[in-house]
Amino acid sequence: MVCGGFTCSKNALSSLNVVYMLVGLLLIGVAAWGKGFGIVSSIHIIGGVIAVGVFLLLISIVGLIGAINHHQVLLFFYMVILFLVFIIQFGVSCSCLAINRGQQEQLLNTSWGHLSNQTRVELETRLDCCGLLNDTLSMGQFRMDYANCTAVCKAKNQCYTCGDKMLQHSQEALQILGGVGLFFSFTEILGVWLAVRYRNQKDPRANPSAFL
Numbered sequence: 001m002v003c004g005g006f007t008c009s010k011n012a013l014s015s016l017n018v019v020y021m022l023v024g025l026l027l028i029g030v031a032a033w034g035k036g037f038g039i040v041s042s043i044h045i046i047g048g049v050i051a052v053g054v055f056l057l058l059i060s061i062v063g064l065i066g067a068i069n070h071h072q073v074l075l076f077f078y079m080v081i082l083f084l085v086f087i088i089q090f091g092v093s094c095s096c097l098a099i100n101r102g103q104q105e106q107l108l109n110t111s112w113g114h115l116s117n118q119t120r121v122e123l124e125t126r127l128d129c130c131g132l133l134n135d136t137l138s139m140g141q142f143r144m145d146y147a148n149c150t151a152v153c154k155a156k157n158q159c160y161t162c163g164d165k166m167l168q169h170s171q172e173a174l175q176i177l178g179g180v181g182l183f184f185s186f187t188e189i190l191g192v193w194l195a196v197r198y199r200n201q202k203d204p205r206a207n208p209s210a211f212l
Contacts, residue, residue, distance in 0.1 A: 007199040010121030013067040016191050020060035021183045030176050048092045049177050057087055063191070065200065075199040079192050084190040089181050096178030104167055105133060112163075113141075117148060124162055125149045134164035 029047040059081050066074030112120070112132045124130055130149035131142040142161075146154075153159040 006198075006204060009194060009201060010070070013191070013194045013198050014099055016187070016194060017034050017060040017064040017067060019187070020056055020063070020184075020191070024053045024055075024057030024060060026180060027177060030173055033157050033173065038065065046177075048095065052085065052089050052092055052181070056089070057145060059085060062144070065193065065196050066195075067104065070198070072199060075195050077079045079199070082188050082195070083192050086185050086192070089134045089185040089188070093178045093181030093185060096174045096181065099174060101167060101171070104170055105163065108132065108163055121148055121150055122135070124149050127151075127162055128153050128159075129162040130154055130159040131161050131163075134161050139185075158182060158204055 005065070020034065027049055031046050059078060062074055063078040063082065065071065066078050109132065115123070128151050129151065130151055131145040134142050149159070151159060
């Protein structure tokens with residue numbers, strides 16, 4: 001059986017969907033890790049990545065079922081939705097790679113300003129840091145936050161700012177998410193092509209007059 005045959009197309013499409021499932025889980029895991037380090041809701045791209053990961057995981061399950069059963073309807077919807085996922089994932093991945101430190105600081109400052117004092121103190125305690133950013137633009141706010149800070153590091157006088165910690169982990173998360181998402185977004189075009197090819201092939205073991 002040559003590689004362009006029915007069995008090879010079926011195995012290739014099934015294997016590709018297993019990879020998509022792993023990529024979806026990876027995107028969800030890294031994005032959740034980034035949010036867990038205090039990036040909170042300031043970087044909404046992280047939420048978009050989680051949504052893409054969940055959607056990719058679900059559509060890969062649909063594609064895997066369609067590939068195993070050679071189900072024409074499932075394969076059709078799989079092709080259409082996977083192409084839409086490619087467009088969304090490509091855009092979100094480029095956004096992850098394009099956002100710079102200055103933009104991240106601006107987003108963090110905006111989000112920090114909307115937090116209550118109690119939430120700020122809880123976040124400082126969890127991350128073991130005090131204040132957001134110690135710069136000239138927010139010096140008054142930083143001094144107020146530092147006075148209210150109850151983190152363990154304050155007693156040792158060895159505190160990092162929460163902004164520095166958040167930006168460090170957010171940059172790592174955005175680079176991983178952007179790189180992985182951008183690379184695998186192009187493989188989704190391969191998935192669409194394989195699905196089209198496989199859908200138009202006849203199952204040699206099936207009834208030749210049957211369509212589904």
